[in-house]
Every structure is written in structure tokens, then in C-alpha cells.
Amino acid sequence: MITKRADNPFCFFTSSMLVEITGKKAHHLKEFVQILKTIDESSIFFHIHHAFREYSFASGEYSNDFARWVGEDLEEATLAERLAAINVADFTDIASLRAKLVEIIENHLMNAIEIRKAAPGREFYFLRSTGFVSPTPYEAWTLPEFAKDLNCVGMRSIYFHFFDARLRLGHHTNDFSNWIRDSLGEHEMADKIEKLDPYFMTMDQLKNKIISICLRGKKLGGYPAANRWKRIIKILLEKLK
Amino acid sequence: MKKPTLKDYAKIIRPQNFEEILILAEKLKGKSVKMVNSTAVGGGVAEMLHRVIPLFNDLGLNVTWEVIKGSGAFFNVTKAFHNALHGKNTTISKEMLKVYEQTNEENAKNMTFDEDIILIHDPQPAALISAKAKSNAKWAWRCHIDTSQPNQQVWDFLTQYIDKYDASIFSAPSFAKELPIPQYMIYPAIDPFAEKNRELSKQEVESVLSKFKIKTDKPIVTQVSRFDYLKDPIGVFETYQLVKKHYDCQFIYAGGTASDDPEGNQVLNELRDRAEGEKDFHILLLPPFSDFDINALQRASAIVLQKSLREGFGLTVTEALWKARPVIATAVGGIPLQVINNFTGILVHSVEGAAYQIRYLLNNPEVAKRLGEFGREHVREKFLLTRNIRNYLLLFLALAHPNENVIEI
Numbered sequence: 001m002i003t004k005r006a007d008n009p010f011c012f013f014t015s016s017m018l019v020e021i022t023g024k025k026a027h028h029l030k031e032f033v034q035i036l037k038t039i040d041e042s043s044i045f046f047h048i049h050h051a052f053r054e055y056s057f058a059s060g061e062y063s064n065d066f067a068r069w070v071g072e073d074l075e076e077a078t079l080a081e082r083l084a085a086i087n088v089a090d091f092t093d094i095a096s097l098r099a100k101l102v103e104i105i106e107n108h109l110m111n112a113i114e115i116r117k118a119a120p121g122r123e124f125y126f127l128r129s130t131g132f133v134s135p136t137p138y139e140a141w142t143l144p145e146f147a148k149d150l151n152c153v154g155m156r157s158i159y160f161h162f163f164d165a166r167l168r169l170g171h172h173t174n175d176f177s178n179w180i181r182d183s184l185g186e187h188e189m190a191d192k193i194e195k196l197d198p199y200f201m202t203m204d205q206l207k208n209k210i211i212s213i214c215l216r217g218k219k220l221g222g223y224p225a226a227n228r229w230k231r232i233i234k235i236l237l238e239k240l241k
Numbered sequence: 242m243k244k245p246t247l248k249d250y251a252k253i254i255r256p257q258n259f260e261e262i263l264i265l266a267e268k269l270k271g272k273s274v275k276m277v278n279s280t281a282v283g284g285g286v287a288e289m290l291h292r293v294i295p296l297f298n299d300l301g302l303n304v305t306w307e308v309i310k311g312s313g314a315f316f317n318v319t320k321a322f323h324n325a326l327h328g329k330n331t332t333i334s335k336e337m338l339k340v341y342e343q344t345n346e347e348n349a350k351n352m353t354f355d356e357d358i359i360l361i362h363d364p365q366p367a368a369l370i371s372a373k374a375k376s377n378a379k380w381a382w383r384c385h386i387d388t389s390q391p392n393q394q395v396w397d398f399l400t401q402y403i404d405k406y407d408a409s410i411f412s413a414p415s416f417a418k419e420l421p422i423p424q425y426m427i428y429p430a431i432d433p434f435a436e437k438n439r440e441l442s443k444q445e446v447e448s449v450l451s452k453f454k455i456k457t458d459k460p461i462v463t464q465v466s467r468f469d470y471l472k473d474p475i476g477v478f479e480t481y482q483l484v485k486k487h488y489d490c491q492f493i494y495a496g497g498t499a500s501d502d503p504e505g506n507q508v509l510n511e512l513r514d515r516a517e518g519e520k521d522f523h524i525l526l527l528p529p530f531s532d533f534d535i536n537a538l539q540r541a542s543a544i545v546l547q548k549s550l551r552e553g554f555g556l557t558v559t560e561a562l563w564k565a566r567p568v569i570a571t572a573v574g575g576i577p578l579q580v581i582n583n584f585t586g587i588l589v590h591s592v593e594g595a596a597y598q599i600r601y602l603l604n605n606p607e608v609a610k611r612l613g614e615f616g617r618e619h620v621r622e623k624f625l626l627t628r629n630i631r632n633y634l635l636l637f638l639a640l641a642h643p644n645e646n647v648i649e650i
Contacts, residue, residue, distance in 0.1 A: 016261060018635040019426040021411060023419035042646055121389060121572070125414030127426065130639050131647045134264055154257025237247065237263065 005141050006183035010176075012138040012153050015160035017050070017129040026124040028117045029074065033105045035126060041094040043128040048088055048097065049163055050129070052203065063199060064088075066101065066124075073122040079108045088199055092166060133160065143184065147211045150176075155203040162198060162206070176210060189213060245434035247299055253433055254627050262627060265634040266300035268650045272637060273303040273356040275378075279319065279365035281308045282529040283497060284467070285429060285556040286362050286385050292432040292626055293633075300630070302637075307352060309366045315344040317503055319365040322399075325392035326364065327471055327551040333394055345369055354378055358637055361406075370405045379640040382406045385429065385553050387574040389415040407640055412554045413575045423643075425636055428578065429554040430629035431563060431620070437532035438563055441540055449537035453525055455493065460543035462599055463493040465535050465560075468508040468526075471551045472496075473571075476592050478515050480548060481522050483596035488603050492546075495525040495538055539564050544602055544609065548595055549573055559624045562586065562616035567609035569598045579624065585616040 022043060026032035036044070047065040062068040062084045071080030082104050091097040109115075118124070138153055140146035150158070161175035173194055181190035192213050198206050251259045276294065280287050290306050297304040311319070318337045325331040345368035352369070354376035361369055362383045373380050382403055388396065388411070396418070403409060403420065410425045411417045417424045431438055450457060462484070466472035474494055481492040494512065498505025509526060516522045527534060539545055545561035545568050552574030559579055561568050568586035570576045580586035587602070589595045602609040622628075642648045 014261065014264065016265065016631070016635055018632060018639055021414050021417040021424040021426050023417055023424060025414075121415055121577075123415070125417075127414060130425075130635075130645070132265075132635060132638060132650050133647060134268070134650045136260075136264070154260060156257070156261065 003142055003144065004184055006179070008179075008183050009139045009141050010146055010149075010179045010183070012136045012140075012149055012157050013133055013160055014136050014154055014157040015164060016132040016134070016156065018132070019046075019050075020128050020130055022126045022128055024126045026118075026126075028115050029070075029076075029079075029105060029109060029112070030115055032124055033102060033109070036098065036102055036105070039126050040128055041098070043126050044094050044098055044101070046127055046129045049159075052159065052163060052198070069118075069124045073118045073124075074116045076108070076116065079105070082108070089166075089172070089197060092172060131164075143180075143186075143214045146176075146179075147214045150207060150211055150214075155207075158203055158207055180214075244295065245432075247296065249434060250296075250627050254621065254625060258627060258631065262300070262631050262634065265631065265638065265650070266302065269634060269637055270301040271303065272358065274305070274358040274360060274637065275354065275356040276304065276306045276360050276362065277309060277352075277366045277369060278306075278362035279309050279311065279316075285553065288435075288437075288556075289429060289626075289629070290362075292435055293630060296626070296630060297633075300634075303356075305356070309344070309348040309369070310351075311344045311348075311365070312340075313503070314340050320503060322364050322395050323386065324471075325395040326386050326388050326399075328390040328392065329471075331392060331395075333392075333398070338398060342368055346371065358640060364399055367399055367402045370402050373405060379407045380405075381408045381410060381636065381640060383410045383427075384416065385412060387413075387416055387551050387553050388418070389413075389574075407643065408636070410636065413578060416574075423639075425632075425639070427629065427632040427636065428575070428624055429556055429559075430624050430626045431556060431559045432626040433563065435532065437536050438560055439536065441537055445533075446537045446541050449534050450541055452534075453523065453538075455491070455523055455541075457541070459521065460488075460490045460603055461493060461538075461541055462490055462544045462546055463495065463538050463542040464546045464548060465539065465557045466494070466496045466547070466549070468496055468498055468505045468512065470504070470508055471549060473548045473550045474508060474512045475515060476548045476550070476595075477546060478512065478519075478522060479592045480546065480595045480599065481519070483592065484599050484603075485521065487600055490543075490599075490603060491521040491523065493523045493525060493538055493542070495523075495527055495535065497527045497529060497531065535560075536564075539566060542566055543606075544569060544599055546595060546599070547571065547576065548589075548592070549576070552576055555579065558586075559620055562613075562624075563620045565613035565617040567602050567612040568616060569595055569602070571595070579619065580616075581619070584612070585619045586612055 024035050026035055062071055067080045067084035070076050070083055136153060136157060138149040140149045165174045177190040177193045180186045193210055196209055276290055278286050294304050294306055318341050321331050321333060349369050349372040354372050356378050359378045359380045360383055361367060363385055367382060370380060406422055408423045410427050412429055464477050477494050484490060512524055516524060539561050545566045547555055547558045547570035549571055554575035558568055558570050558576055568580055569589055570580050572588040572590060580588055582588040587598045589598055638650060
């Protein structure tokens with residue numbers, strides 16, 4: 001029964017991000033890999049993931065900043081492809097992701113004929129981010145409520161519960177699956193959501209797939225999202241007065 | 242024109258982005274912030290402050306703005322600093338440093354810093370940090386300049402002040418240096434409702450062209466910039482000469498001079514000398530607050546050019562992209578963050594490259610149209626004022642939580 005009431009509600013949080021510049025930059029791959037070995041884990045997380053959390057009106061060629069720099073600024077197409085093809089979903093901690101990146105680049109360097117240097121101003125600048133986590137007005141007790149709320153929350157909320165959670169929880173899951181499994185006892189549904197590959201879809205596509213799984217293919221009813229937005233924004237504006 | 246309200250912005254940006262602003266603002270309700278810069282008119286910083294401060298106040302914060310006072314000698318020094326930070330070879334004497342320090346000291350004496358947060362913009366008032374000892378505020382320094390290759394003497398001189406701030410903010414990663422304080426990145430932004438960016442009717446655009454006696458019989462290529470060597474006005478003229486050999490078009494170089502820029506007249510006269518007799522190269526000296534005219538000129542243009550040699554962020558590029566104009570610009574400063582080559586515009590590196598790409602787009606209007614449309618969407622998500630406000634709200638929160646990677650609010 002998808003209308004079953006949960007033991008505990010799912011409270012949607014949202015995350016914001018302020019980008020911090022580390023001051024470290026690489027002119028070429030040798031320098032890049034040396035910095036990569038020691039840079040903060042938060043910097044690696046940022047460069048791998050931030051493109052997913054930013055709304056994009058068109059998908060880019062590369063899924064992460066490392067592949068983009070190697071491809072566009074160093075024009076090392078083979079290495080760029082290998083870096084872009086890393087399946088981030090396979091990793092539940094940054095240490096092993098870092099080790100994989102270093103391994104791929106060092107293998108490439110062993111066979112490299114020349115070390116290409118980025119043009120001035122096109123060096124790789126290592127960034128990291130400060131995260132801000134805050135509750136949203138959305139709280140769901142049933143799957144239809146959850147689906148409606150998911151349709152309304154921002155992509156940063158989905159990012160927080162889906163991408164951030166993997167590393168926060170340290171295993172191959174996310175907050176949505178956790179709640180659906182633990183509070184509603186819907187194990188099969190939770191597994192299905194866990195198996196989604198978020199790295200090859202936009203956040204809107206990911207959101208729609210989760211909603212479809214939760215409603216077992218039924219259409220989302222109730223308020224159109226635009227009306228719910230108007231309501232939420234009105235409440236927030238009144239709070240500010 | 243009616244002042245835009247927060248609700249007006251909600252109609253333009255994605256609702257999720259607007260909701261985030263409201264959630265963050267609620268956490269900062271009642272916080273007081275003082276912005277300080279060196280000019281009330283002219284230049285991107287003053288423009289941004291004019292627009293952003295009323296919105297912060299509508300969001301429940303208490304934000305004020307003060308402009309430091311200085312003599313002509315002081316602004317000559319800060320102009321030299323500005324050029325030096327952009328990498329221009331400039332000699333700074335001890336006397337010049339003294340003028341800078343004394344002016345800042347005098348301003349500090351006449352100002353109060355009782356707010357929760359003090360946000361100082363650019364190098365001119367950076368030395369006001371000496372007043373930090375007698376204030377409980379958190380101090381942040383906002384650098385709007387391209388400091389990727391600064392004159393080392395000036396940078397070292399300024400870092401003695403910058404190091405004392407609680408945080409710094411740069412417009413692009415390449416502008417930052419290794420500093421002992423956090424360095425945040427906030428892109429500058431434009432206001433879609435400002436007179437410079439609002440939608441205009443065909444009649445409004447035509448009225449401005451008519452005022453400047455510009456006919457519409459030939460496609461227009463426009464650069465909007467101050468009369469400043471760093472904007473390469475002579476390079477724009479040389480580009481015009483190359484294009485004109487192949488395509489009958491007209492160029493407009495339109496701009497003003499800022500009150501803190503004593504070099505402007507010299508640049509203007511040099512450009513006038515070079516372009517003398519060229520009827521299709523229009524040089525327009527615009528007074529401050531010519532936003533409506535600039536808006537119309539950009540909208541009337543087939544292509545917008547930004548041939549800067551150095552650039553802070555390049556807000557005129559953002560403005561043109563927002564108007565869905567195809568932009569051809571040099572890959573300097575913050576321009577490559579806005580112009581993704583062959584996607585949201587075209588990046589060039591020389592007069593020859595600029596001329597070639599202008600000819601290409603003039604001959605391929607469907608490509609130009611697509612670049613313009615993608616450019617507008619890129620700005621909608623990343624470079625509108627609301628994005629800026631969101632980032633400043635995050636900065637204010639970050640200042641209250643030093644050394645925390647994840648802040649629960």
C-alpha cells in the first residue's frame with residue numbers, strides 16, 4: 001500500500017554552497033597529480049560533484065572538472081575520456097576515489113611523450129566549498145506526500161539527500177531509500193532507488209524517476225508544482241515581514 | 242519606473258533559487274552590514290551596490306553604504322594601484338603610499354563601524370581595516386579586480402592589510418593568491434530590472450539610435466566600455482578597419498569615465514584622433530546614468546564586442562548575454578566564465594581573431610542567434626543579481642562560523 005503512514009516523517013533539508021578558492025593551481029599534469037595527492041578531500045568532492053548540483057540548461061561533455069581541464073585545456077583526449085568515465089557511484093569514500101584518479105593519471109604519465117602545459121590563465125585552480133544545511137518547509141508521512149514534496153523541493157535538496165548522503169552515510173545508499181526502507185518497510189522500492197545511476201541523468205530526470213518508483217508508475221496528482229511554489233514563497237515572504 | 246520587488250525576481254529565476262534566498266535571509270534577519278567603496282557613480286561596483294542594497298533591506302537585513310572621501314592625488318594613487326594590480330608596469334613611490342595611508346586613516350576617523358559585518362570593496366578603502374581593533378564586526382574584503390598577474394610591489398603592500406580581514410572574496414579562481422584568510426569566490430552579477438537591462442520596446446531602441454544619429458541600414462557591432470587602455474579601444478578601432486574591408490557594417494564604442502579614473506580623457510582623445518574621418522565608427526561619450534542608452538545600443542547591435550586586454554569580471558559581457566546578443570570577447574579575466582567558446586559566445590585572443598569572428602557571425606545569423614539564446618540562459622542561472630544576493634547571504638553566515646566546512650543553519 002503506497003498510502004501507508006510512516007513511523008517517522010521524511011524531513012526535506014536543502015544544502016547551499018559557497019565556493020572557496022584554495023590558492024593552489026596546477027600548470028601541467030605532473031604538478032596536478034602532486035596537488036591531487038594531498039589536497040583536502042572536500043576539494044576532490046567539489047570538483048567531482050558540483051556540476052550535478054548546478055542547474056544546467058544543456059549537458060556538458062565532461063561530468064567532472066578534472067576531465068574537463070585535461071580535455072579542453074591540456075587537449076589530452078584519451079586521459080580526459082578515462083577520467084570522465086570514472087563511475088563515481090562505485091566509491092563511498094573520497095580516499096578511494098582519490099587513489100583511483102591518481103592511478104589513472106600516473107599510468108598516463110608513464111607513457112606520455114610530452115607534458116603539456118596549460119595556457120596562462122587556464123591552469124587548474126583547486127577549489128573547495130563550505131556547505132550550509134538547512135531544513136525546508138516540506139515534511140512527508142506517506143509516499144504520495146513524499147512524491148509531491150520531492151516534485152517541489154529544489155535540486156539542492158535532492159543533491160543533499162542523494163549525492164551528499166552517499167559519502168555522509170559511507171555506503172551505497174541515500175536518505176530517500178533509507179527512509180522508505182526503515183520507516184515504510186518498502187525494501188524493494190528502496191533498492192530500486194538505490195540502483196538508479198544519477199551520474200547519467202539530469203537532476204530533473206532523477207527526480208522524476210524517483211517519483212515514478214514511489215507512485216509505482218501512477219501520475220502525480222494534487223497541487224500543480226507551480227501553485228505549491230506560490231504558496232511556499234508567500235509563507236516565506238510573510239515570515240520576513 | 243516602479244522599483245522591482247522580490248516577487249518580480251521570483252518570476253524571472255527558478256523558484257528553487259528564490260526559495261533558497263528567502264530561507265537564508267530569514268536566518269540573517271536584523272543583521273547589520275556596512276558596504277564601503279570609493280565612488281558612488283561609474284563602474285560596475287557602484288552600479289551593483291545601487292541595486293543590491295535595497296533588496297538586502299527588503300529581505301530583512303539592515304545594509305548601509307558609505308563612500309570614502311579622497312583628493313585628486315588619492316585617486317591618482319588608487320588608479321595607479323588599479324593598473325598595477327592588472328599587471329601594468331607602474332612605479333609607486335613612497336609618497337604615493339603615504340597619500341593612500343593618510344586618506345584611509347582620515348576616513349577611518351570619520352566613520353563608525355558598529356555593524357555586525359563590514360564589507361570593503363576593492364583596494365581604495367582596504368586600509369580601513371586598521372579600525373577593526375575598535376570594532377566587534379566581522380570584516381571581509383571584496384576584490385573586484387583581475388589580480389591574476391599583479392605588480393608585486395603593490396600586491397605586497399596591500400596584503401599587509403588584506404591579511405587582517407576575516408575573509409576575502411574574489412570574482413574568479415585565477416584572481417586569488419595564497420592568503421592566510423579564507424578566499425571565497427562570488428561571481429559579480431547584473432540586475433535584470435535595472436534600466437540598463439530591462440526589456441525595451443522597438444520604439445525605445447530606435448529613439449536612442451536616432452538621438453545619436455545612428456542609422457540602421459548597416460549591422461551594428463558595439464563595445465560598451467570606459468575609455469580605458471585596458472579595454473583596448475584602439476584594438477576595437479583596428480578590428481573595425483579589418484572587418485570593414487569585407488563587410489559593410491558600423492561600429493559603436495560607447496562609454497563614460499568614472500570619477501576615480503583621471504586617465505579617461507586622454508584615452509578618449511587618442512581614440513578620436515585615430516578614428517577621425519571614419520563615419521561608420523561612432524564614438525559616444527556617455528554621461529553617468531546613461532543606462533537606458535546603453536541598454537538600447539546593446540539591443541540594437543548585431544554583435545557585441547568586448548576586446549579588453551585585462552578585465553575584472555566583465556559585466557558588460559553579462560549584460561549583452563542577458564539580452565541574447567551574440568558576444569565576441571577576449572579570453573581575459575572573468576570573460577571565459579561567461580563566454581563558453583562556441584556555446585554561449587566566441588572567445589578570441591587578437592584583433593585579427595575578433596575581426597574574423599565578427600565576419601563569420603555577420604555572415605551566419607542563425608549561428609549568432611543560437612549563441613545569443615544560450616548566453617541568456619547561462620546568465621539566468623549564474624550571473625543575475627539574485628545569485629549574487631544568495632552568495633553574499635552565505636558569506637555573511639560563513640563569517641559567523643569560521644573554520645567550519647559544513648554549517649547547520
